[in-house]
Amino acid sequence: MAYKKIAVIVAGSWGTALSRVLADNGHQVKLWTRNPVQADEINNERRNGKFLPGAVLPKGITATTDISDAVKDAEAVLFVAPSSAMREVARQASSYIRKDALIIHATKGFESDTLKRMSTVLAEELARPEDEVVVLSGPSHAEEVVDRHPTTIVVASKEIGCAETAQDLFMNDAYFRVYTNPDLIGVETAGAIKNIIALGAGLSDGLGFGDNAKAALITRGLAEIARLGAAMGANPLTFAGLAGVGDLIVTCTSQHSRNWRAGSMLAQGLPLTDVLERMGMVVEGVRTTKSAHVLAARHNVEMPITDQLYAVLFEGLSPDKAVGALMGRVRTHEIEEIASASRNKWLKG
Numbered sequence: 001m002a003y004k005k006i007a008v009i010v011a012g013s014w015g016t017a018l019s020r021v022l023a024d025n026g027h028q029v030k031l032w033t034r035n036p037v038q039a040d041e042i043n044n045e046r047r048n049g050k051f052l053p054g055a056v057l058p059k060g061i062t063a064t065t066d067i068s069d070a071v072k073d074a075e076a077v078l079f080v081a082p083s084s085a086m087r088e089v090a091r092q093a094s095s096y097i098r099k100d101a102l103i104i105h106a107t108k109g110f111e112s113d114t115l116k117r118m119s120t121v122l123a124e125e126l127a128r129p130e131d132e133v134v135v136l137s138g139p140s141h142a143e144e145v146v147d148r149h150p151t152t153i154v155v156a157s158k159e160i161g162c163a164e165t166a167q168d169l170f171m172n173d174a175y176f177r178v179y180t181n182p183d184l185i186g187v188e189t190a191g192a193i194k195n196i197i198a199l200g201a202g203l204s205d206g207l208g209f210g211d212n213a214k215a216a217l218i219t220r221g222l223a224e225i226a227r228l229g230a231a232m233g234a235n236p237l238t239f240a241g242l243a244g245v246g247d248l249i250v251t252c253t254s255q256h257s258r259n260w261r262a263g264s265m266l267a268q269g270l271p272l273t274d275v276l277e278r279m280g281m282v283v284e285g286v287r288t289t290k291s292a293h294v295l296a297a298r299h300n301v302e303m304p305i306t307d308q309l310y311a312v313l314f315e316g317l318s319p320d321k322a323v324g325a326l327m328g329r330v331r332t333h334e335i336e337e338i339a340s341a342s343r344n345k346w347l348k349g
């Protein structure tokens with residue numbers, strides 16, 4: 001494959017780790033940050049100390065604080081801003097991006113006020129068809145990717161050719177294996193909502209519960225993610241894949257997880273604002289809990305774990321009362337019909 005010029009917007013943990021994968025694959029990476037001190041550190045010391053201490057960054061990565069310089073000749077642009085900043089950074093970059101550049105994002109969340117998926121936000125700001133936007137997701141902590149530990153991810157686009165181009169850019173046979181999936185909605189919703197369940201897993205561990213509780217959260221969390229995803233138009237089978245169960249496992253069981261760590265601090269009784277301040281990195285599950293709570297009502301989907309997390313985060317419910325509410329729900333069957341399944345295009349024929 002020919003090596004390409006690729007822009008990465010922004011230089012947080014995940015943007016930096018993915019820049020390293022692209023540079024390892026021989027591509028020339030321009031990594032944009034709004035912080036000049038961070039840009040100097042990346043260019044002169046080959047490190048990004050705040051987000052990935054210990055990682056040595058290859059020469060194929062050049063940092064810049066000029067967003068037009070980052071994107072102007074790029075054949076692909078990868079957006080990895082927190083969901084809260086995606087529209088703002090896309091708007092800044094928009095007029096400088098080549099019309100034929102492949103647009104990829106690796107962000108896990110919804111836009112809070114509109115509840116839009118990130119591909120919709122990018123399509124709107126960049127004046128591109130949403131069908132051509134690619135999302136990269138799956139079980140992948142930046143800390144392990146920069147150590148080149150074996151990692152498998154999925155790239156999804158309604159235009160499968162766009163997903164395959166992204167697959168070629170990121171895949172290598174040393175440590176980064178990439179699958180494609182045409183289910184953009186499923187991969188984006190799975191990646192966003194798993195962070196709610198990871199907060200719950202952190203809470204559960206912080207309260208001193210064991211593996212039984214964790215397994216319950218992962219499996220029943222998966223059920224509610226799939227219910228909402230299917231109602232939003234996703235292929236239910238996507239939730240059995242890397243973006244679904246794969247990412248739930250990694251985020252609910254790893255101490256690298258920002259969402260898990262935030263949940264475990266909440267269990268110690270720290271107020272949410274203090275937890276977020278201590279984290280100093282984006283904890284997408286907090287905003288996503290609010291978004292999913294509204295989406296569940298809008299799509300008439302039952303999401304009991306999300307509802308309890310919402311009450312703990314935003315209504316002052318104590319975690320032990322939330323556990324009581326979940327354990328005390330009325331009895332039910334395990335295998336429910338996935339909401340809207342009969343109307344779901346993926347399940348027809």
Ligand SMILES: NC(=O)c1ccc[n+]([C@@H]2O[C@H](COP(=O)([O-])OP(=O)(O)OC[C@H]3O[C@@H](n4cnc5c(N)ncnc54)[C@H](O)[C@@H]3O)[C@@H](O)[C@H]2O)c1
Nearest residue numbers: 011012013014015081082085107108140141142281282284
């Ligand atoms: N860290 C991971 O291992 C990982 C893995 C997969 C997906 N993700 C997803 O990637 C996204 C980014 O997460 P992260 O872990 O890299 O976050 P991070 O906290 O490590 O970095 C976020 C970066 O965004 C910058 N930023 C914030 N607001 C900005 C704005 N308005 N303009 C410009 N820059 C701004 C910050 O300065 C920081 O550099 C999230 O959606 C997260 O869920 C993260």
Ligand SMILES: O=P(O)(O)OC[C@H](O)CO
Nearest residue numbers: 138139140256257258259
């Ligand atoms: O550290 P977290 O909780 O933001 O999770 C990071 C990734 O989404 C794991 O796949």
